[in-house]
Amino acid sequence: MNTNKKYYLTEIFLDVLENNGDKLGQEFVRKVRTFIKSTDFAELFNFLVTNAVGGRIHIKRSVVDNAIDYIINNYEKEIEDDVCISDKENAKRQMKTYMHIYKNTFTAFIEANYLFE
Secondary structure (H helix, E strand, O other): OOOHHHHHHHHHHHHHHHHHOHHHHHHHHHHHHOOOOHHHHHHHHHHHHHOOOOOOOOOOHHHHHHHHHHHHHHHHHHHHHHHOOOHHHHHHHHHHHHHHHHHHHHHHHHHHOOEEE
């Protein structure tokens, strides 16, 4: 992850979560560190962490859209690579449906709180 000051709080959050010994937290951090290679995802994650701790930063709608598309593409690859999933197309369709519901709910929340740039 980019270690510049813009993402300093995010790095602290990930380091604490990774080092607390909880397996679920460590798996979450592993996945976030994989996804964070996308600058849009990194910006979205920073937005979430900063606003969760009481900061108030804004984000561009295009960043949210691109970050969620990035997540969907990664999950599609995971489904494709998972030998335990027999109906991959159905699994991808269900995942996309849920992700779009989450995206709509999330963007509505951002709009309602005037956090879009």
